[in-house]
Amino acid sequence: MAQSIQRAINLIRLAAEHPLTLSEASDVLGVHKSTALRILQTLEAARFVRKTGAGTYVFGSGLIELSELALGSMDLRQFASAHLRALQRQTGHTVHLAQLTGDEIVYVDKVDSPAFDAVKLPSRIGRAVSIYASAVSKVILAHLSQEERDRLLSHVTFERHTSTTFADRESFDAELTRVAERGWATDDGEHDAYVMCVAAPVRDSRGQVIAAVSLTAIEVIASLDQLKEKLPFLLETSALISQELGFTPEHPPAPSAS
Amino acid sequence: MAQSIQRAINLIRLAAEHPLTLSEASDVLGVHKSTALRILQTLEAARFVRKTGAGTYVFGSGLIELSELALGSMDLRQFASAHLRALQRQTGHTVHLAQLTGDEIVYVDKVDSPAFDAVKLPSRIGRAVSIYASAVSKVILAHLSQEERDRLLSHVTFERHTSTTFADRESFDAELTRVAERGWATDDGEHDAYVMCVAAPVRDSRGQVIAAVSLTAIEVIASLDQLKEKLPFLLETSALISQELGFTPEHPPAPSAS
DNA sequence: GATCTACGTTGCAACATATGCAACGCAAGG
DNA sequence: CCTTGCGTTGCATATGTTGCAACGTAGATC
Numbered sequence: 001m002a003q004s005i006q007r008a009i010n011l012i013r014l015a016a017e018h019p020l021t022l023s024e025a026s027d028v029l030g031v032h033k034s035t036a037l038r039i040l041q042t043l044e045a046a047r048f049v050r051k052t053g054a055g056t057y058v059f060g061s062g063l064i065e066l067s068e069l070a071l072g073s074m075d076l077r078q079f080a081s082a083h084l085r086a087l088q089r090q091t092g093h094t095v096h097l098a099q100l101t102g103d104e105i106v107y108v109d110k111v112d113s114p115a116f117d118a119v120k121l122p123s124r125i126g127r128a129v130s131i132y133a134s135a136v137s138k139v140i141l142a143h144l145s146q147e148e149r150d151r152l153l154s155h156v157t158f159e160r161h162t163s164t165t166f167a168d169r170e171s172f173d174a175e176l177t178r179v180a181e182r183g184w185a186t187d188d189g190e191h192d193a194y195v196m197c198v199a200a201p202v203r204d205s206r207g208q209v210i211a212a213v214s215l216t217a218i219e220v221i222a223s224l225d226q227l228k229e230k231l232p233f234l235l236e237t238s239a240l241i242s243q244e245l246g247f248t249p250e251h252p253p254a255p256s257a258s
Numbered sequence: 259m260a261q262s263i264q265r266a267i268n269l270i271r272l273a274a275e276h277p278l279t280l281s282e283a284s285d286v287l288g289v290h291k292s293t294a295l296r297i298l299q300t301l302e303a304a305r306f307v308r309k310t311g312a313g314t315y316v317f318g319s320g321l322i323e324l325s326e327l328a329l330g331s332m333d334l335r336q337f338a339s340a341h342l343r344a345l346q347r348q349t350g351h352t353v354h355l356a357q358l359t360g361d362e363i364v365y366v367d368k369v370d371s372p373a374f375d376a377v378k379l380p381s382r383i384g385r386a387v388s389i390y391a392s393a394v395s396k397v398i399l400a401h402l403s404q405e406e407r408d409r410l411l412s413h414v415t416f417e418r419h420t421s422t423t424f425a426d427r428e429s430f431d432a433e434l435t436r437v438a439e440r441g442w443a444t445d446d447g448e449h450d451a452y453v454m455c456v457a458a459p460v461r462d463s464r465g466q467v468i469a470a471v472s473l474t475a476i477e478v479i480a481s482l483d484q485l486k487e488k489l490p491f492l493l494e495t496s497a498l499i500s501q502e503l504g505f506t507p508e509h510p511p512a513p514s515a516s
Numbered sequence: 517g518a519t520c521t522a523c524g525t526t527g528c529a530a531c532a533t534a535t536g537c538a539a540c541g542c543a544a545g546g
Numbered sequence: 547c548c549t550t551g552c553g554t555t556g557c558a559t560a561t562g563t564t565g566c567a568a569c570g571t572a573g574a575t576c
Contacts, residue, residue, distance in 0.1 A: 002300040003562060004534065008263045009304045016324040019361070022553060032536050037554070039534095042260040046267045050386065053413050054361050055553075059328035061384030066274040067325040068383065070317035078369070082340040103277070103312050111336070125326070126319030128308065155311050261533065262563070280524060290565045295525070313524075520575075526568090533563070539555090546549075 007031070008039050012059070015049045019056035071108050071126065076211060079244035080202070084111050084213065087237040091215055091230045093222065094121055097202075098136035099211040100144075103152055104128045105137050108211070113221075121195070121216060130191050132158055132172055133165055135199035136212035138185035142176040143201055143209035149176075162193045184231065185212075188224050196224045198231060200238035205246030213238045265289070266297050270317070273307045277314035329366050329384065334469060337502035338460070342369050342471065345495040349473055349488045351480065352379055355460075356394035357469040358402075361410055362386045363395050366469070371479075379453070379474060388449050390416055390430055391423055393457035394470035396443035400434040401459055401467035407434075420451040442489065443470075446482050454482040456489060458496035463504030471496045 007029050014020050014028060026036035040057050043049045047062030071077060080097050088095045088111040097109040107125050123129070131137045131152060141149050158167045166172040179185040187197035199214035215227055215234055239249065265287050272278050272286060284294035298315050301307040305320030329335065338355050346353045346369040355367040365383050381387070389395045389410060399407055416425045424430040437443040445455035457472035473485055473492055497507065 002262060002266075002296050004260060004262050005266045005297060005300045006304075008260075008266065009300070009306060013324065016328040023551085033553075034537085034555080035535055038260050039263060042263045042267070046264075048267060052362055052386075056361075058359075058362075059324065059384075061382055063321055064325045064329065064384030065382060066271065066317065067322045070274040071322065078343070082343050085336070085340050101316075103314075104310055104316075124319055124323060126317075126322030128310075281522085291524075292526080292566085293564055296563080518576090521573090523570105523572085525570080528566090529564105530566100531562105531564075533561090535559085535561075537557090537559100541554080542552085544549105544551085546547100 004039065007035075008043060011036070011039055011057075012043065012048060012063070015057050016059040019052060019054070019058050020049075021056050025057070067126070076202075076241075076245070077109055080109060080211075080213075080241045083237050083240050083244075084109060087111075087213070087215070087233055088113065090233045093227070093230065094216045096123060096136060096197075096214045096216060097211060098129055098134075098140070098199075098214070100140050105131055105134075105140055113217070121218075122192075123216070130161075132156055133161055133187065133191035134214075135185045135187035135197035136214045138176060138179045138187070139199045139201045139212040139214075140209055142179040142185065161191050162189055164188045164193075165190045184235065186224060186228070187214075189219070194219045196222065196227055198224075198227045198234060200231075200234050201242075202238050203242040203245070203247040205248075207247060210245075211241075213241065262297065265293075266301060269294070269297055269315075270301065270306060270321070273315050274317040277310060277312070277316050278307075279314050283315070325384070334460075334499075334503070335367055338367060338469075338471075338499045341495050341498050341502075342367060345369075345471070345473070345491055346371065348491045351485070351488065352381075352474045354381060354394060354455075354472045354474060355469060356387055356392075356398070356457075356472070358398050363389055363392075363398055363470075371475070379476070380450075381474070388419075390414060391419055391445070391449040392472075393443045393445035393455035394472045396434060396437045396445070397457045397459045397470040397472075398467055400437040400443065419449050420447055422446045422451075423448045442493065444482060444486070445472075447477070452477045454480065454485055456482075456485045456492060458489075458492050459500075460496050461500040461503070461505040465505060468503075469499075471499065 010029060011025055022033055022037055025040060026033040029036055040049060044051055047060040049057045050060040051057055076099065084095045084097055092113060094113040095111040096107055098105050099108045106128050107123055110123060110125055129137060141152065153169065160167040166175055184198060184200045189195060195216060195218055197214045197216045199212045201209040202211040202213060204210050213234060215230055217227055268287060269283055280291055280295055283298060284291040287294055298307060302309055305318040307315045308318040309315055334357065342353045342355055350371060352371040353369040354365055356363050357366045364386050365381055368381060368383050387395060411427065418425040424433055442456060442458045447453060453474065453476055455472045455474045457470045459467040460469040460471060462468050471492060473488055475485055
């Protein structure tokens with residue numbers, strides 16, 4: 001629809017793959033060299049691409065910085081990173097970290113399982129996760145205030161993806177109540193029939209639940225019950241990350257002015 | 259120079275900061291709403307921005323994926339991550355991981371020091387580092403083949419940034435020889451007079467040096483000698499990362515066909 | 517419950533903007 | 547020395563983008 005922007009997008013993609021010469025850029029786009037040059041110059045000014053000493057163009061740090069900005073709370077990622085990787089090693093399963101950003105819940109980190117099921121998991125860092133058919137969403141929603149929960153769920157249309165999907169607000173609310181009581185959530189193939197998850201909440205220094213850690217496996221690898229056996233590791237990990245964020249489980253923050 | 263691309267860039271930036279409504283987008287750009295809409299639609303098709311359920315636009319996963327692709331070797335980052343953070347904790351200093359990509363050396367990870375000097379360090383993930391005035395470059399160059407080293411240095415013009423900068427190829431080559439012999443490198447304020455570094459090499463399973471880890475501090479925080487005291491931690495870290503990549507220090511890979 | 521306002525979306529004509537061309541500078545190679 | 551390939555600049559053209567006006571919709575207000 002917007003031609004020149006589409007061209008710029010293509011060049012960014014190319015530059016991400018390998019260093020790009022001007023001639024190659026114009027060839028691929030099928031435009032004159034001067035056209036490609038001007039696009040690249042514009043992108044370069046924004047540091048979306050970078051010109052190397054050899055005159056080739058490569059993916060720029062500007063975009064990398066924006067990515068990290070958008071993933072927000074570098075703090076969370078930095079603090080969580082080591083624990084997530086440890087959890088992966090302990091359990092052997094794929095580990096996700098998801099966070100509430102704006103009005104959606106988004107994966108902010110992922111540690112793949114070395115098992116061959118990793119490629120089959122469609123989750124990607126930066127992608128939004130189903131808000132009513134995932135373990136991480138349940139954990140986060142379960143600990144939100146009623147208004148917040150309403151805000152996030154009011155526009156949702158429940159689709160029955162599989163036989164276990166919670167297909168209306170009432171049954172989903174009941175599930176959230178259960179999750180809030182026991183402190184962790186499951187996903188029994190509610191989005192994809194073969195994908196199982198367990199998730200636990202991450203709290204910040206104020207005790208607010210701001211994120212969730214999950215273990216994921218396809219049924220061929222591990223049943224939901226087998227995943228539940230790893231719950232101690234999962235809960236330990238989410239507790240450790242919360243601690244790094246300044247959460248003190250035994251001593252809730254002192255009420256102001258006392 | 260390229261107006262519509264510039265506008266697209268601005269919108270991406272805005273979307274990275276906070277969810278963006280169409281009206282806000284058109285206001286900021288000073289264009290008609292339909293114009294902003296078409297730009298956003300183009301970006302959305304490329305997953306450079308994502309449209310949320312509420313109709314606002316946010317930074318898209320497409321760019322995040324490209325960032326990670328461009329940072330290359332997710333392997334290296336994933337394996338190194340925990341060790342880098344541990345090193346930061348052990349030493350208290352800012353930790354960098356830099357990698358040879360194409361014909362430049364680029365920061366691929368960074369763990370900030372909690373000390374107040376962190377903000378003064380201009381290094382950024384994804385940014386290229388001076389190839390003749392940094393400890394990480396020295397370490398990597400010192401272990402490259404002669405041809406590779408020539409390729410990377412042939413187009414370089416040596417500028418004397420500070421009184422300690424190596425300002426010509428001959429003295430720099432001599433420095434690289436020293437670095438190769440002792441196995442680690444320093445940066446005695448050669449780029450910025452107050453910034454000190456020590457760096458050590460990271461090797462892959464073939465024994466090739468593919469990256470470098472460094473400790474950085476401004477002189478007010480730690481002198482170069484004080485940084486050198488942390489060398490055991492640094493060397494331990496670089497060895498651990500190399501091990502994770504499959505490097506076996508005592509048993510170099512068996513020569514082929516024996 | 518009706519009206520109003522704000523927002524996002526589409527079709528179309530006019531214009532501005534991006535485009536291709538041609539010419540130039542430059543470096544590498546024959 | 548000439549040739550070839552590369553990146554870069556100025557300029558006229560026309561293509562693609564823009565703004566307008568009108569529509570649909572949803573939420574707010576009375």
